[in-house]
Amino acid sequence: MHQESLFNQNSEDNTPLANRVRPTNIDEFVGQQHLLGKDKILREIIMNDQLSSLIFWGPPGVGKTTLAEIIAKQTKSHFITFSAVTSSIRDIRKIMEEAEQNREYGERTVCFIDEIHRFNKAQQDAFLPFVERGSIILIGATTENPSFEINAALLSRCRVFVLNSLSARDIEEVLQRALSHPHGFPELTIDCEEGVIPLIAQFANGDARIALNTLEMAVLNGERDGRNVSLTMATLKQLINTKSLRYDKKGEEHYNIISALHKSMRNSDVDAAIYWCSRMIDGGEDPLYIARRLVRFASEDIGLADTNALQVAVNTFNACQFLGMPECDVHLTECVIYLSLAPKSNAAYAARQEAKRVIKKTGNLPVPLTIRNAPTKLMKELNYGKNYQYAHDTKDKLTTMKTMPSELAGQTFYHPSTQGREPRFQARMDQINEWHRKHD
Numbered sequence: 001m002h003q004e005s006l007f008n009q010n011s012e013d014n015t016p017l018a019n020r021v022r023p024t025n026i027d028e029f030v031g032q033q034h035l036l037g038k039d040k041i042l043r044e045i046i047m048n049d050q051l052s053s054l055i056f057w058g059p060p061g062v063g064k065t066t067l068a069e070i071i072a073k074q075t076k077s078h079f080i081t082f083s084a085v086t087s088s089i090r091d092i093r094k095i096m097e098e099a100e101q102n103r104e105y106g107e108r109t110v111c112f113i114d115e116i117h118r119f120n121k122a123q124q125d126a127f128l129p130f131v132e133r134g135s136i137i138l139i140g141a142t143t144e145n146p147s148f149e150i151n152a153a154l155l156s157r158c159r160v161f162v163l164n165s166l167s168a169r170d171i172e173e174v175l176q177r178a179l180s181h182p183h184g185f186p187e188l189t190i191d192c193e194e195g196v197i198p199l200i201a202q203f204a205n206g207d208a209r210i211a212l213n214t215l216e217m218a219v220l221n222g223e224r225d226g227r228n229v230s231l232t233m234a235t236l237k238q239l240i241n242t243k244s245l246r247y248d249k250k251g252e253e254h255y256n257i258i259s260a261l262h263k264s265m266r267n268s269d270v271d272a273a274i275y276w277c278s279r280m281i282d283g284g285e286d287p288l289y290i291a292r293r294l295v296r297f298a299s300e301d302i303g304l305a306d307t308n309a310l311q312v313a314v315n316t317f318n319a320c321q322f323l324g325m326p327e328c329d330v331h332l333t334e335c336v337i338y339l340s341l342a343p344k345s346n347a348a349y350a351a352r353q354e355a356k357r358v359i360k361k362t363g364n365l366p367v368p369l370t371i372r373n374a375p376t377k378l379m380k381e382l383n384y385g386k387n388y389q390y391a392h393d394t395k396d397k398l399t400t401m402k403t404m405p406s407e408l409a410g411q412t413f414y415h416p417s418t419q420g421r422e423p424r425f426q427a428r429m430d431q432i433n434e435w436h437r438k439h440d
Contacts, residue, residue: 017216018209021181022066029063029070030177030208031170032163042161046074053131053138055116055146055155058163061207064141065114067163072110077137078102081112082119092126100135109136116140117149124151131157165206172201174208175215185219185229192231199233203240214240254285258293261336266301270340277336281329291317294335302339303348305420312338343420351413358411365405398432400440 023029026036026043035042045051051071056064072079080095099109111127113119130136131154138158142149146160166174175197178184200218204211218236222229257279264272280290291313298313316335320328374384389399404411416426 016213017178017184018212020183021178021212023063023070024073026070026074028177029067030174031062031166032067034164035161046071049075051075051077051110051137053136053158055140055142055150055158055160056163057142057144057146057160059165059206060143061204061209061211062163062166063208064163065112068110068112068139068141071139072112075108075110077108077110079110079112081114089122089126092123096127096130096135099130100133103135111136111138113138113140115142117142117144117146121151124154128154128157166204166208167206168198168201171204171206171208171211172197175200175211178212178215187227188219189228190219190222190231191228193233195233196231196236199236199240257283258290261290262293262297262301265297265336265340266344268340268344270337273336273340274333277332278329281325281332287320287325287328287332288317290332291320291335294332294339297339300349301344301346302342302420303345303422304425305343305345305347305417305422307421309339309342343422345417345419345422347415347417347422350415354413358408358413362405362407365407368402368405370401371403396435398435398439400436 026046029036032042034040037043056067058064069079071077078099080099082092082095095111099111102109113127116124127136127138128151131138138154140146140150140158146155150158179190179192196218200211200214203214217239218231219229221239222231222235224230257276261273261276261280264276277290281287295310295313295317298309302309312335316331319331322328323331369383370385370387372379372384374380379385387401389401391397391399402409414425414429416422416429418426
């Protein structure tokens with residue numbers, strides 16, 4: 001009870017610290033200097049009141065909502081918000097019609113939609129006519145790629161600005177401002193042991209909201225002497241255990257990180273590959289998904305340069321099925337190391353792509369009669385299998401029989417690299433080609 005009553009005196013209606021110290025103008029806003037610095041585009045748009053519909057795309061806790069509120073205040077606009085969870089199409093249209101009426105009286109409405117990617121297509125479409133007519137200035141905030149999550153018609157009428165994760169230095173500035181803010185902890189004197197603020201900033205992982213929530217929790221649980229609160233490293237370490245990792249298994253970050261893993265292995269950067277694999281594991285990714293990607297990589301980027309790579313990857317997949325997490329994390333790491341350091345060749349992948357291209361161009365070419373199966377009398381009468389040569393009956397296990405459609409005579413698909421074991425396959429191909437030069 002003592003902690004609760006003391007803390008209530010330092011809050012406004014128990015609102016979270018992040019809301020109490022929210023910036024109210026551009027100069028108080030921390031981060032995003034590529035957009036809001038001197039002479040930068042978004043600052044100029046806001047300061048010159050040249051506002052149009054916008055989409056803010058960035059990770060959580062970088063100030064998307066705060067920036068929308070600042071814009072509404074700076075441009076003297078009516079500010080309304082929508083929730084994808086609770087707003088029906090009927091609600092949207094009703095408020096939009098009110099905004100239309102306000103526009104006729106000269107009042108501009110900024111309509112802020114947090115997590116706009118959670119609105120379905122019909123909900124997004126409901127805003128479109130009002131955006132087109134200028135009834136509202138729509139500001140959408142999303143952590144997901146707008147290209148995939150926002151209707152093309154609506155997206156084409158909005159300008160997209162990419163907000164970056166806050167740096168540790170940015171987060172430290174946010175925390176220091178919160179400590180000195182008149183609505184932060186106004187009736188407390190807070191003494192921070194050296195290292196506390198940097199540790200909170202590091203833990204927040206670019207998310208100001210997490211940083212402020214952690215600071216608020218630390219103050220609530222800090223060592224108290226009257227109105228004096230001491231924040232120590234020991235107390236803080238009891239409150240925080242693991243840095244918050246941003247990894248959405250169904251969102252863009254999922255694809256960004258699997259792409260980073262694949263490209264790190266392709267580049268034979270074993271340490272980067274281990275790091276990206278670990279990011280996926282620690283972010284809660286399904287180990288079988290990672291293992292499947294490793295199986296694909298083994299053939300696409302290594303192929304016959306190391307014929308053991310595919311076996312290692314398949315064995316890893318089986319181990320993940322057998323053990324599951326957390327035990328199979330070592331198997332995934334072992335496979336990533338092997339694939340990263342293996343010789344690389346995309347010859348098998350390139351062969352498949354070239355064959356796809358040729359098939360698309362030439363269509364369904366008939367199978368040569370010589371190599372057609374002839375299980376019935378009619379087929380034999382039609383010369384199916386006539387003059388077939390059985391390679392095992394020959395000394396060199398080679399024949400002069402043509403097995404490629406005549407339209408593609410001389411076409412090649414597989415071109416071995418010089419990496420790893422693949423020169424052996426080139427040598428065998430050279431041997432076969434030399435035999436045909438002598439016997440065909």
